[in-house]
Amino acid sequence: MSFKLYGYWRSTATYRVRIALNLKGVDYEYIPVHLTSDGGEQHSERYKKLNPSALVPTFVDDDEDIILNQSLAIIEYLDERFPSPYPLIPTHKTERARVRALAQDIASDIQPLGNLRVLNALKEHFSASQGDVSEWAAQWIVKGFEAIEARLQTQAGKYCFDFDITMADVCLVPQVFNAKRFGVDMSAFPLISKIVNNCNALDEFKRALPENQSDRVG
Numbered sequence: 001m002s003f004k005l006y007g008y009w010r011s012t013a014t015y016r017v018r019i020a021l022n023l024k025g026v027d028y029e030y031i032p033v034h035l036t037s038d039g040g041e042q043h044s045e046r047y048k049k050l051n052p053s054a055l056v057p058t059f060v061d062d063d064e065d066i067i068l069n070q071s072l073a074i075i076e077y078l079d080e081r082f083p084s085p086y087p088l089i090p091t092h093k094t095e096r097a098r099v100r101a102l103a104q105d106i107a108s109d110i111q112p113l114g115n116l117r118v119l120n121a122l123k124e125h126f127s128a129s130q131g132d133v134s135e136w137a138a139q140w141i142v143k144g145f146e147a148i149e150a151r152l153q154t155q156a157g158k159y160c161f162d163f164d165i166t167m168a169d170v171c172l173v174p175q176v177f178n179a180k181r182f183g184v185d186m187s188a189f190p191l192i193s194k195i196v197n198n199c200n201a202l203d204e205f206k207r208a209l210p211e212n213q214s215d216r217v218g
Helices: 012-024 045-050 071-081 093-114 116-126 130-152 167-181 190-200
Strands: 003-007 029-032 058-061 066-069
Touching: 003 012, 012 071, 012 093, 012 167, 045 058, 058 071, 066 071, 071 093, 071 167, 093 116, 093 130, 093 167, 116 130, 130 167, 130 190, 167 190
Parallel strands: 003 029
Antiparallel strands: 003 058, 058 066
16 A cells, blocks of 8 residues: 555544545555553654654655655645545635635644643643643633634635635544543534534544544543
């Protein structure tokens, strides 16, 4: 198999790439990288040769002899290599910019503040309890979702941008999974919730769910 995805079942960044691969109809080999077992497999020398950042996901395309990290870069690469059946980046420059902006609202502003290494640092260096850590993650998700919910008022249809699935939806669905994990009350975000429910009705999104992964823990 020419495509490999190294990731973790609960990683939202890996989750994004799983959705994109499914939407593109691409077969791939999934290679679990356990982020907490034995100090984290992402820190092993073998894995760091693939991804010196010691983060997931890592995507390997043997046909093109390329190794990519950063979920948005991987998704855009897949979108260019496999334009159908779901183009995830619009062709019009204005719409393309809007989709990228919303995706980055999530991937650059919200998700990193709830990243495992940030949460671990709060515990290790600032004596934060698990409750403190969950509250920290939830507050940044809520702040980010408040802005996204407002933006969606003028652009959403069935999905984030009218009736076409885009990279914005691919990013939003995993972030809502993370929000629920940290106890965020999603009733405050009806548009976000509607879009995510519409996405999760599709088989490509269902197969990408964390609970459907081979390395699911618990």
